[in-house]
Amino acid sequence: MITKETTRRLDPDKVVDSALGIADDEGPAAISFRRLAAQHGVTAMALYRHFKDKDDLLAALGDRLLADVVLPEPTDERWDVQLQNVLTAFVTALREHPRVADLTLLRILVSEPGLAMAERIMELLTEGGFSVDDAAEVGRQSISSLISLVTTDPMAREVSDPVAREDSLRMKRASLAALSPRRYPLITAAADTLICPTSRDRYYALGIEMTVAGIRGVLREEKQ
Amino acid sequence: MITKETTRRLDPDKVVDSALGIADDEGPAAISFRRLAAQHGVTAMALYRHFKDKDDLLAALGDRLLADVVLPEPTDERWDVQLQNVLTAFVTALREHPRVADLTLLRILVSEPGLAMAERIMELLTEGGFSVDDAAEVGRQSISSLISLVTTDPMAREVSDPVAREDSLRMKRASLAALSPRRYPLITAAADTLICPTSRDRYYALGIEMTVAGIRGVLREEKQ
DNA sequence: GGGAAGAAGTTTACGCCGTATGTATACGCT
DNA sequence: AGCGTATACATACGGCGTAAACTTCTTCCC
Known part of the structure; x- marks a missing residue:
């Protein structure tokens, strides 16, 4: 019999929700244990039962963003078209929380959704003709560029006020x-x-296109 | 007659030097007014005579990095070759202080060396065939990608110990x-x-090539 | 059902941080 | 000589992350 969960007063997932909300409104610097604890009617130290330290909390935020990526199913389109769709899915998830989008970088090779995406990107790159090692380097650089595309979104800064x-x-x-x-x-x-760019959608579309075009470009050069 | 400078005990440039040193060794989070003041035999509050607040100090770090960019002279090479050289010069300057490279982004359109570089990049992009507005968007995205190339350099992290x-x-x-x-x-x-990529130079060369290839790629698409 | 075991949350405290406010010193100029 | 100003200092406040020791509440087994 499952008892009513009055016992577990603190739900780590809800804490992550709060932290994301704070970061969206006021930036990641505004996230603090004391503030989160207060929002959940608890002491700051209580959070240490669920998060080893602040880095651990921020890692959880990164994992949350990665878990929100909706990876498109493989199709029989060209590798670069599919890659563009995967990268678009990634950016779409990050756009929900632009101020903390960079927390994903360190978690991609750790969290399950991150690994799934990375493996998929490597698949498509090798299908396109990259060696495994080149795919790794090109993939890393692409991901990193797209994260910075989101974190530096000129229209997303200081939306709060x-x-x-x-x-x-x-x-x-x-x-x-x-x-x-x-x-x-x-x-x-x-x-x-x-x-401030004219259109947000155009801003993101252009960023993703540049990334994919860059990938195609270096592929041609590698092949001679 | 210039008197001996016993009066101006604190040299803001030297403070920026110290801050860069700290950031290089221990990351930007280790920069604090108290610590910088101690290094210069002075109280924390003394720094406020020279920097309005911490953001102002960090802006000065960004300006310093931009001032270290050695912009190549215009040549009669193709626009994209020259652009690659300008971007390489930018990255070369940032690589000296990878942990604070991102401080440059907000200062490019403010500091003189930043403006000079931005204008030069815009020149080359329009020479390549971009409209002024497209050049602005493409240029911004390129700069942002290259900054993240440096800040996420996998071989530069935690060099301290x-x-x-x-x-x-x-x-x-x-x-x-x-x-x-x-x-x-x-x-x-x-x-x-x-x-950890095999070679640092290859890492940077690839990153810059991807960026320039991306620019060429979207140019072709825009032109049809 | 009673009692041990352990998880969850609290209290207190330490040493950092940025910075507002007010005060003392010492130089440069008239 | 003396004034104005630039420079640096002293003190203080509120906030931060987190270490250590504590209480309280659940759960589970006999």
Whole structure:
């Protein structure tokens, strides 16, 4: 007989939820044991029953993001098309929590969903013609680029407070507007785009396309 | 007549030097006002005369890295060859201080050397056929990828203590070695490369080539 | 059902951190 | 000489991660 779970007052999964919420609103620096504990009506030290230390908690956040990746089923499309779909699935999961997206990097080769994705990417790269070792290096670099695509998403920063966000944008705009168009003609011409790209979807689509194009490009060079 | 500088006891440039040293040895988290102050025989609060707050100090670190970029002179080589050289110069500067390389991102459009590099990159991209706005987006993404190339350099982490480094590598190796080769045949086959690439120079060369290849690739697609 | 065993949560404390506020010192200029 | 200002110091506050020792609650076995 399963007893009612009044005993386990603290659910680690819910703590991770809270931490993600805090990070989404105020950035990862705002995550603290004391604050999480307070949100769950518990002492800070209670969290140490469930997380070895703060790194362990952050690892759990990374694992959560990776678990949210919805890996597409293999098809009979070309390897690079399938790869693009896998990478898109990865980015789609990270986009939900851009401020902590980089926590996934260290967990990919540890968590089960991360390993599954890595293996799949290696499959597709070797199918495309890379050696196993080259696939490893190219795959790592691609993943790393896409993570930074998400963490540096110019439209996702400081979403918490729309007022602060507008202020920050105004300041950046002013800073670029103050530049001499003579000395920096292209930067001043592209100021709006540099500060904030036109479309978020286009931003991500372009980032993923560049990554896949880069992979195709080095493949051609390796093959001569 | 210039008096002897016994008065200005604290040189902000030297403080930045110290901070870079600390970050190189122990990571950016080890940088603290108190520690820097102690190293310079001064109180923590004295630093506030020279840096508005910690973000300001970190911005100064970013500016320092950007100032160390040695931008190659324009030549009459193809735009993409020149671009590769500019990006290589950028990466070369960042590699000196991989743990804080990401501090440059926010300073590129602020510091003079950063602006000079950005303008140069935009020039080459538009020469290649990108519109000004596309050049902005592609350039941003490239810079961001290269920064993450440096910050995630697998051979630069925890260089401080060779013993700890070896331990960490051993643990990772063991973790991958414990995987089922049946379920993860490619990951286990590439384990060594995934943990630590063969050559550092090759790692960086490949990263830069992928970036430039990605740029060429999306250019072709945009043009149809 | 009673009592041991262990897990979960609390208390307290230490040594860090960034930084707000107020005060003393010493130089450069008139 | 003396004033203004730049520089550095002293003190303090609230927050952080976490080590160690404690209480309390569950569970499970006899």
